[in-house]
Amino acid sequence: MDKDALNFDPHVSVDCVILGFDGDSLQVLLSRRGNEVPEEQYNNLKLPGRLLHTDEDLDEAALDIITSVTGKCHPLVKQFRAYGSPSRTSNPKDVLWLETAIKQKIGRIVTISYLSLMRITNRTPHRKDAETLASYPDKAWYPVQDLPQLAFDHNLIIQDTLQELYRMAGQQPQMLFEMMPAKFTAAQLRRLHEQVSGKKIDVRNFAKLVMNKPYIVPLNEWEQNVSHRAARFYRFKP
Amino acid sequence: MDKDALNFDPHVSVDCVILGFDGDSLQVLLSRRGNEVPEEQYNNLKLPGRLLHTDEDLDEAALDIITSVTGKCHPLVKQFRAYGSPSRTSNPKDVLWLETAIKQKIGRIVTISYLSLMRITNRTPHRKDAETLASYPDKAWYPVQDLPQLAFDHNLIIQDTLQELYRMAGQQPQMLFEMMPAKFTAAQLRRLHEQVSGKKIDVRNFAKLVMNKPYIVPLNEWEQNVSHRAARFYRFKP
């Protein structure tokens, strides 16, 4: 074991990709970096995350981050992968923020990323509801298909995580219900499946293969005030 | 960001689960810890791995470890997951070895584990060929179904990695050829599939579904000196 290795300890952080579905498209929960430096000097959106605490397990840290961001403890959390490229913290904007926020020279950060699926509630605003900086919330949902430039390699992390979601959902489609609202229509669930699988799904086959599974129960409620035939609501029975 | 987090930097290491198939059962390549302390004082078998070097990417480190252990560069390497439990380095035997080998007080190590599949060659001995300590090699193949107690949480890492292999092979069975010898019989390939899938596979269905794929080409060679009908050899065409 060489000397180089012995004296080198990178920082270790945990970042969480929290995904939701608003009935129309996949969303990711992003947080805004603080006001330490003028906003235009850095990419101010990032994944929720922080450095690892002493005596804290990785899973613990992820759960803590998710709880603190969303206000509730969420079960479906899966470690996804580690990112440790030496260049991932080399963007000058990121360096500036690190030195300002952490008040310490940061060489390199190895981060462990986690995936979590979550129901979107009204408490966390959408980006579109907050147009001005003054009302700009410190966290909000953003559509994954149209993301701006994020801090560090967080765009890459989200892309990789989506691929992982595609794979996982292919094997266990039930996991997608974590993102669905309590009541949903067949079209909403189909849109989610389409976005996750990346292909168009035939309406009739979807009704046959998915909508009449035992864990999907139809309710006696229908949409209101829509300019077409109202869709029935369903709910998920675990 | 609290003070606790700022002053804490765990060590980061990379460990590699290198799997092979000897025609009969799945094997994992393990290395032996050095002779710094008498052998009976610690669990002397571990996964090949080391601390991360400065300015070294995680994938780089994994490739370097695999190359140095196996003598050749191998393409199929996949990051699997990170392990960071504070208690994973708390076994007294491991603490003793760390302090002896690394000559430094080690608090905690976050390790990133990698999976690699590899053809077993004669250069790396099987455990059964090395019975005495004197001839005990510093690395050898061990059957995954019958492992002794390993260092740290390496038994756990191997178990998790096998499950990942099961999942991956379910989607891309071709990857299993990385572990097969250049010439192989249908029964050998079937045994590997059985061990990876965990179920018995029907001989005839296997011949139909797998053996007549375009990338499996039959050779005009047959087994020699077997006490039953000789099996044909095949090879893999990428």
Next chain:
DNA sequence: GCCGCTTATTGTATATGTTACGATATACTC
């Protein structure tokens, strides 16, 4: 009230893949 627009809902036929199962061929041993 009627027409046009939009979306929701339902079934059938075909192709493809998966599972189950039995018979014959070949090489060796005694």
Next chain:
DNA sequence: GAGTATATCGTAACATATACAATAAGCGGC
């Protein structure tokens, strides 16, 4: 050459995935 152990091959039932079209319901405008 009889017995034994393994290799090799095919077919039928079954389950799964895909392709495809007509009708129903609510709203808006006239």
